[in-house]
Amino acid sequence: MSQPNIFQPESLHAKEQLLACRVGELVANDFRSAHLFSQHGIDFCCGGGISLARAIQRFDADETALLEDLMALDSQGDKQPGLDQLPLPDLLNYIEATHHTFVRDKAPLLVEYSQKMVRAHGEKHAEIKPLAGWIRALVEDLMPHLMKEEQILFPAILGLHNQVEMQNCFGHIGNPINAMLHEHDDALQIFEKIRELTNDFQPPAHACTTWRVCYASLAEFEADLKQHIYLENNILFPKALALTA
Numbered sequence: 001m002s003q004p005n006i007f008q009p010e011s012l013h014a015k016e017q018l019l020a021c022r023v024g025e026l027v028a029n030d031f032r033s034a035h036l037f038s039q040h041g042i043d044f045c046c047g048g049g050i051s052l053a054r055a056i057q058r059f060d061a062d063e064t065a066l067l068e069d070l071m072a073l074d075s076q077g078d079k080q081p082g083l084d085q086l087p088l089p090d091l092l093n094y095i096e097a098t099h100h101t102f103v104r105d106k107a108p109l110l111v112e113y114s115q116k117m118v119r120a121h122g123e124k125h126a127e128i129k130p131l132a133g134w135i136r137a138l139v140e141d142l143m144p145h146l147m148k149e150e151q152i153l154f155p156a157i158l159g160l161h162n163q164v165e166m167q168n169c170f171g172h173i174g175n176p177i178n179a180m181l182h183e184h185d186d187a188l189q190i191f192e193k194i195r196e197l198t199n200d201f202q203p204p205a206h207a208c209t210t211w212r213v214c215y216a217s218l219a220e221f222e223a224d225l226k227q228h229i230y231l232e233n234n235i236l237f238p239k240a241l242a243l244t245a
């Protein structure tokens, strides 16, 4: 299938429409766009509420290249259904089956790679030991976070959805939601440190294979974590809070 040419007159309207959309809407409508925003340096977690035009300015992204990539997505098919349209029980299952499984699969590998790097290069390269420390801190924060969501918050949300009276120790659902929002911020702040230490996941020219795999895995992990957090902060939690309104 031929790619749309955004400079053709018939595509100008689509281009303007895209620029006027909020970044968060674009991500919720098609999660493949989340990877594109990450690649183009646009933070769709914190910048989700602004229009694409403003986000391009704020994050100094290449408008032409980003619009071409976004419009090419439309022509590729296999679009994920809008996750904001999923019924709550399906959304909870989706988050656990995709993002929680991803964290549990990949986090131990990040620790393993970084420890290997400490042993091989930690003495000569000052950034490696703190990097391994931040990766360990991230994993130690995320594992109990997943447990709290799966064992406390998600069952409580499901109970609200099913209108079942549940005994809980946390009072209003807004309390555990606020706790999870803080933990999401903490995880994103750790990734800021990791980005600084890894030069935005760019390995140096002399890096060995483990080093390269570690940085590529970190980039992949960050992209998935941002989708995961976006989905919880902007779709799941507001839906849960609306049930108590």
Ligand SMILES: [Fe+2]
Pocket (backbone or CB within 6 Å): 095, 099, 100, 146, 149, 228, 232
């Ligand atoms: Fe989660």
Ligand SMILES: [Fe+2]
Pocket (backbone or CB within 6 Å): 145, 149, 180, 184, 229, 232
């Ligand atoms: Fe979470």
